[in-house]
Amino acid sequence: MSSRKSKSNNLIQAEYLSQAQRILRERFCHQSPHSNLFGVQVQYKHLIELLKRTAIHGESNSVLIIGPRGSGKTMLINHALKELMEVEEVSENVLQVHLNGLLQINDKIALKEITRQLNLENVVGDKVFGSFAENLSFLLEALKKGDRTSSCPVIFILDEFDLFAHHKNQTLLYNLFDISQSAQTPVAIIGLTCRLSLSEDRNVRDVLQKHFNVSKSLRSLHTLLMLALNRVTPSHPFMTAADLMEANQLCSMDSKANIVHGLSVLEICLIIAMKHLNDIYEEEPFNFQMVYNEFQKFVQRKAHSVYNFEKPVVMKAFEHLQQLELIRPMERTSVNAQREYQLMKLLLDNTQIMNALQKYPNCPTDVRQWATSSLSWL
């Protein structure tokens, strides 16, 4: 009797676990809008105030929400819209148009999407005649409701706002803002973007990242927790510290070191030869012939474990490194230049190479010694 009871207990436990996993996964991966807001109360109050003014009092407004990736902009606006729609008179009147810079890549597609979302497909049809401004004002005219000579307020939400600013002549943005100024239909234009004027440059971000040991974004925390959650099974029902440690290890791997780990011994020798060339000639670009020369010097004088391979075999290894994007040509391949003499650059720095060599399995000792020697071989 007890075994039957424990079996049914196990089944119930598995069921609960599955439910718990489902909820947690939804929260971590799907970013459902039911979560509470933390740390953005001030902005939230401001935003909801603005939206209410448009929806209820018919005042046109425009907002630009700026924040780095993963700081909660989409979540904020979704929450605000949800609260807005709970008000009686708003839910009947107000129309929403959601646009995304990744999807609507030019103004024509954007106009079609606006038409579609405002449910006016039968009015305009598939073709877009006339200018953009004419079509848009026609659309907004068509939204005028009978009573109180008031037209429906429309809320435009523009995600990835910076991409819209790159459209030709910025027609869409111009017209939207124009309408919001010209006191006809009350519109609220809400833009979301992560792009500040300067610091979204990749180099700046990389530098900033180097100063932080662990990334401070909420999303990476979600990733970490999600990984730890994966290990929870009916046989292992509670998350332990070991799970979190393993998850952390998975998250913080150096990917270039991993790639170097999988190279053959010949390719490692070529990388060390390039490192020596960089040290001697102070980061001047090199070509295959120079690297081959260095390699020959090593093999003929000191190496016992590395066989003196033929030039085409070494060339194939070199091209494999190029395919993995560990080395890069300085300029585009021209048809007339021979492959052996094309100038290249190494995309790994000395510390990365030395660290990767430490972990390299079965590295022959003379190769390792060659890497650490600072004198050029005579």
Add this chain to the structure above:
Amino acid sequence: MPHLENTVLCRESQVSTLQSLFGERHHFSFPSIFIYGHTASGKTYVTQTLLKTLELPHVFVNCVECFTLRLLLEQILNKLNHLSSSEGEYSTQITCETFNDFVRLFKQITKAESLKDQTVYIVLDKAEYLRDMEAYLLPGFLRLQELTDRNVTVIFLSEIVWEKFRPNTGCFEPFVLYFPDYSIGNLQKILSHDHPPEYSADFYAAYINILLGVFYTVCRDLKELRHLAVLNFPKYCEPVVKGEASERDTRKLWRNIEPHLKKAMQTVYLREISSSQWEKLQKDDTDPGQLKGLSAYTHVELPYYSKFILIAAYLASYNPARTDKRFFLKHHGKIKKTNFLKKHEKTSNHLLGPKPFPLDRLLAILYSIVDSRVAPTANIFSQYVASETITEERKQGRIEAISVTQSGVAAESKLGLSASCAAAHYHPLQSPLPASLQTFSPPPISGTLVVADI
């Protein structure tokens, strides 16, 4: 899963990670997963096998095959449609031109009964080619779960690390999973797995051991090693088949196969000869020393003046122009003891490659090195043009004859030639070189001088 362990070797930890990431059918998973690792490390194989075995709804697309936006999106939609429609129902081909339409159609298709409430997986193989397509495509796919508001996960498979994919303005970061390279023990295990049934597993394992001993330091690519293993096994078995040695006679077998494998590295591994040619050679039992790769056929026998033209081009490529007066004029007058070697020319010219030179310079050097009087006749020019056609034979880069970079009076020509020219049959006219050429050796100045020995 016992069935999986037999088909997918040495990848237990990755399989279990992926399985736990997928979770149960109706669970949400990461919006995007990025899997990277060396070529032939099993990324495509493991993902495909796992999705098929677990029978999860998935679409597999290769980005090399679908190299434009439209091809890629249409293939995904059509395959999804195929998944969602019931047996025997004919579905029309979907057309899709923009990513916006893709999102809309995707939402429609995933409302179907068979796809609702389950995670749909889209696998993009060779994802590095996505970077060359439209700039919004990669960020769009990374966020597909959010844009479509459906339970979908996009899996990217690539050889290149994630840092090289990230766009400048940032994007939704995927979950990055690494497929480590196979260790030598793993490679041995996998390669020994496909041994032919006629021979014992130990015999084949010994053969694989020898093969890895020769090739492991050069190449760790499983596909290449498998190809080489299959090609060379008949040669390895030859002594056993002929009755000269037994299966356990490892030393004899090793002596038989070792030179053969070394030759294979220079030819089949480099794809200089095709595998069918290799197999034919093995059957004919020729001495492997006689084996000639493609590069052997680039040595040509040239007519008399063409030889001189080639040598003149070689000298013009590698000697700087200011040394011509010293070497090629009969009465060059007194030369001051200036330092010929400039500071930046310390690197030997051979390392930097051939430099371009004007056509007139070539002809001037030609006239000075040929003993007899050379009239600038059409004969000379036709031979010059003929030597350009040898450009066709520059497949292995051994001989790249004069390649003209621009037409016109001051045409620039460049010669790339290895340090020794050998002669093989090309032209029936054979002409011995005059003695003067063989003794042509200007006084040596190290670094800038080049001597051509024939």
